[in-house]
Amino acid sequence: MKNPAHLLPSTRREFLQYGARGIGLLAFSRFAPGFLVESAHAQAPAPEKDRSILVLVQLAGGNDGLNTVVPYADPNYRRLRPTLGLPEKDLLKLNDSLALNAGCAAMHGLFQDGKLGIVQNVGYPNPNRSHFRSTEIWETGSDSNEFLPTGWLGRFFDNACPGTPQGGDPCGVNISNEVPQSFLSAHQHPTFSLAAGRNRRQQSENLALLEQMVQSPAGHDDHDNTGYLRHTMMDALVTEKKFQKVLANYQTKAAYPGTPFAGSLRNVAALIAAGTATRVYYVSLGGFDTHNNQLNTHANLLKTLAEGLAAFQSDLEAKKLDSQVLTMTFSEFGRRPSENESRGTDHGTAAPLFVMGSRLKPGLHGTAPKLDVAHNQDLTYSTDFRAVYSTVLDQWLGCKSGAILGQNYQPLGFI
Amino acid sequence: MGQPANTLNPTEAWQPLPATEWNEAAARHLLQRIGFSATPTELARVLADGPAKSVERYFARMPALPKPRQIADLETDGPELYRNMAGGSPEARRMAQQAARERSREALFDLTIKWLQLASRPENSPAEKWLLFLSDVWVVGADKVKNSALIYQHQDYIRKFALGTAPNLAKLMSRSPAMIVYLDLQQSKPEAPNENFARELFELFTLGEGHYTENDIKQAARAFTGYRQRQGEFAFVQRQHDNGRKTVFGQSGNFTGDDVINLVFKQKAAGTFLPRQMVSFYLSEAPLPAEQTDALGAWWAGEGYDLRKLAVKFFTSRVFFAPAYRDGYIKSPIQFYLGLVQDLGLSVAPLPRQLIGSLRSMGQMPFDPPNVRGWVGGRSWINSATLSARRQLIQALLSPLNEDALNGDEQIEIAAAYADGISNFTLDQARLAEWAKLPPADRARELVKRYVPDLAGTELERQVSTFLERSAQHSQAAAATRAALATLLESPNYQLC
Numbered sequence: 001m002k003n004p005a006h007l008l009p010s011t012r013r014e015f016l017q018y019g020a021r022g023i024g025l026l027a028f029s030r031f032a033p034g035f036l037v038e039s040a041h042a043q044a045p046a047p048e049k050d051r052s053i054l055v056l057v058q059l060a061g062g063n064d065g066l067n068t069v070v071p072y073a074d075p076n077y078r079r080l081r082p083t084l085g086l087p088e089k090d091l092l093k094l095n096d097s098l099a100l101n102a103g104c105a106a107m108h109g110l111f112q113d114g115k116l117g118i119v120q121n122v123g124y125p126n127p128n129r130s131h132f133r134s135t136e137i138w139e140t141g142s143d144s145n146e147f148l149p150t151g152w153l154g155r156f157f158d159n160a161c162p163g164t165p166q167g168g169d170p171c172g173v174n175i176s177n178e179v180p181q182s183f184l185s186a187h188q189h190p191t192f193s194l195a196a197g198r199n200r201r202q203q204s205e206n207l208a209l210l211e212q213m214v215q216s217p218a219g220h221d222d223h224d225n226t227g228y229l230r231h232t233m234m235d236a237l238v239t240e241k242k243f244q245k246v247l248a249n250y251q252t253k254a255a256y257p258g259t260p261f262a263g264s265l266r267n268v269a270a271l272i273a274a275g276t277a278t279r280v281y282y283v284s285l286g287g288f289d290t291h292n293n294q295l296n297t298h299a300n301l302l303k304t305l306a307e308g309l310a311a312f313q314s315d316l317e318a319k320k321l322d323s324q325v326l327t328m329t330f331s332e333f334g335r336r337p338s339e340n341e342s343r344g345t346d347h348g349t350a351a352p353l354f355v356m357g358s359r360l361k362p363g364l365h366g367t368a369p370k371l372d373v374a375h376n377q378d379l380t381y382s383t384d385f386r387a388v389y390s391t392v393l394d395q396w397l398g399c400k401s402g403a404i405l406g407q408n409y410q411p412l413g414f415i
Numbered sequence: 416m417g418q419p420a421n422t423l424n425p426t427e428a429w430q431p432l433p434a435t436e437w438n439e440a441a442a443r444h445l446l447q448r449i450g451f452s453a454t455p456t457e458l459a460r461v462l463a464d465g466p467a468k469s470v471e472r473y474f475a476r477m478p479a480l481p482k483p484r485q486i487a488d489l490e491t492d493g494p495e496l497y498r499n500m501a502g503g504s505p506e507a508r509r510m511a512q513q514a515a516r517e518r519s520r521e522a523l524f525d526l527t528i529k530w531l532q533l534a535s536r537p538e539n540s541p542a543e544k545w546l547l548f549l550s551d552v553w554v555v556g557a558d559k560v561k562n563s564a565l566i567y568q569h570q571d572y573i574r575k576f577a578l579g580t581a582p583n584l585a586k587l588m589s590r591s592p593a594m595i596v597y598l599d600l601q602q603s604k605p606e607a608p609n610e611n612f613a614r615e616l617f618e619l620f621t622l623g624e625g626h627y628t629e630n631d632i633k634q635a636a637r638a639f640t641g642y643r644q645r646q647g648e649f650a651f652v653q654r655q656h657d658n659g660r661k662t663v664f665g666q667s668g669n670f671t672g673d674d675v676i677n678l679v680f681k682q683k684a685a686g687t688f689l690p691r692q693m694v695s696f697y698l699s700e701a702p703l704p705a706e707q708t709d710a711l712g713a714w715w716a717g718e719g720y721d722l723r724k725l726a727v728k729f730f731t732s733r734v735f736f737a738p739a740y741r742d743g744y745i746k747s748p749i750q751f752y753l754g755l756v757q758d759l760g761l762s763v764a765p766l767p768r769q770l771i772g773s774l775r776s777m778g779q780m781p782f783d784p785p786n787v788r789g790w791v792g793g794r795s796w797i798n799s800a801t802l803s804a805r806r807q808l809i810q811a812l813l814s815p816l817n818e819d820a821l822n823g824d825e826q827i828e829i830a831a832a833y834a835d836g837i838s839n840f841t842l843d844q845a846r847l848a849e850w851a852k853l854p855p856a857d858r859a860r861e862l863v864k865r866y867v868p869d870l871a872g873t874e875l876e877r878q879v880s881t882f883l884e885r886s887a888q889h890s891q892a893a894a895a896t897r898a899a900l901a902t903l904l905e906s907p908n909y910q911l912c
Contacts, residue, residue: 061786129614130614130618130624131786131787131788132788133624174798179795179798193798193801209878209879209882209898209899209902210902210905210906212875212878213875213878213902213903213905213906213907214906214907224743225700225743225744225745225794225911226743226907226908226911228794228797229745229797229907229910229911230907232797232798232802233802233907236798236802236803240803286785289786291599291609291611292599292602340602340607340609341602341603341604341606341607341609342599342601342602342609344599346609346610346611
């Protein structure tokens, strides 16, 4: 028996060598049964340290687009938002018709510095107003009436992460309580979940025995869930040891605010700075389901978002990593243009999303929504969210989007 | 998925388990699924009584949860807290809001501990898990409701009808002040009906997607206008109610909210919806064959949607005990925690900071599900972050309580518990010392048999033995035993039931 202190390999390569005595653990992530999936391979390059990285920020709950990027000069805005309409003097102007919510001050700075792009009025045909279904549509990249078993990023992993990734790093890292549906793939890929906020170091004396136990093919192996737990645990043990070291030793001068969201972005920066081969990070910020008294709640959420993003960008710049990273937000839907009777807004359709980075075409992209809608009528989207995905896939991640999205979309100009 | 499907026909599926198939493994399955663990005492009793008598006993009545002190105080002080929030300077109002939020949060912690204590008693576990199940259907979240007295009341409402009928429960739920706040009925009025409650009533509480139209929602929303809560009491405000004619599910009339609920329970989908939720909460992530749930749904509708009868039928049925559903279900964090408490012979510690922090990082903050859908469950419980939290919890329960690290309030709580003779908040170290006297191979066998019986006699038991042998030479047998026990509890097998 080896010395137990050395039983736990610290890299996947080491693990795979160690595990060569018949354990054969190559699968780590959630996966959909292969027969459900027809995956065309786009032959995208495998992850390497100097490759482009995508950081996806989910605004969970449905962000109110009209009070985020505000069409302050349009009289319809005042008509639709008699009490929620934001006074012009409080807004951060982008041009003579649009302005950002005051909560977005930090993002307004990025906009002026040419590091922030806004894709306007993004949505999809026949919108669904259920949080769950619409989130699913966004995460799988499906049509409104189509149910896909895999996520759009999972299909990217299928195409871009053949075999074992370099250095044993996960294809995707999510900092959220659940593995995002976006990561669901046809083939198995390592993905890793970190708790939100800053991580505490934890110590465990029995890691070595646990390691054995996870590898030991005993008990109810006929149950899928046993295999699933085994794989998740092994993946967690190997990656956890490596990542904890990275996060604990991370040095930064960037002024991250004290929010868990900013803490999560700080951890993303730490992993990127450590040269992790991961190309996709997913961070979630919740609370956008603002059905009543939304003015302060919404402004505070946007402030959390803006200040977190700005600190993250400045951290990347200080480390000269900014040219490698594109950050993008999304939300399952926007909210209804007409405010409700509770000084809030109900589930709606299209909304703007943000892209941030040093190598993008800043400014406004797409067209602003037409506000000449009747009371309680919804906005009609003008940019399909899959056109945004296809732009990111083709022009940023370097992976042919047709194979991922099932069809080709006209690229948008933001990269 | 990869599991063998059950091949029972729809009639056989819901027949009682034949006596010839009743044995210790079946009894263990029953206890772990309807409750949180199979303690030796309950296992012996259930094995002797058989499934029908046992399930009838567990579902005879709902245990009572007396109003926790801080919830009662919050109710008493509520009017004053509201007054403070309404008047004074903006700064004073902000301070008052913060104070009210803090009070509510502490009351929620008190409620959480009291509920976990109640649920941790093995004789209560099945009924309290049933309550957790129904709360995971009729979801409200403390984060949005912001008043923990309403959260307690909501659970108490469910308790009232948990063994009654589903339509009665639904009607009471539509009157629950917490629900009225959570799904925005409070502001819903004829000229602006808020659709949130009506939508979730159909989609997530009673029917499921695909069994209603957008127009049904719009019309039903009008029927629920005028539902209000006033200082924690339901109030129906006639002048805010839309008395007009509505058309829901093809029927027209001057419907009230109760009328809409009656119409809901005339839909075929109402019979199968809750049974399908039971399957995913208790049995399997994969749904049962539709013919089986259809058969149960039709039977249940014929029984007037009696919830107690449904529970008894379900938990004594052949399909519930089918081999396809044994041992492979992932424990929720609450089950994982309460199962540990029961398996290790512990009491729930009155330490909200530690306990609630642990449940939150495992992904299940009691009374505060992520959204109106409740917890998704199954594999979504398991990722590297939640696994790490599960490991941390085990380490905490196996090590002596570090009282010096507690803050003042916590020390008072612990001292009060000691005064009541309750001190078993972590594993009894004397028990570890007793185990440590056994030879390594016997010790390994004992630990495996007790905590992960499905691994008895396997290669893994030998590995545990080897691990214990190595430490025996260093006269650290108790510490090694603790580490081995921790590892067994962290193993994939212990995460399943």
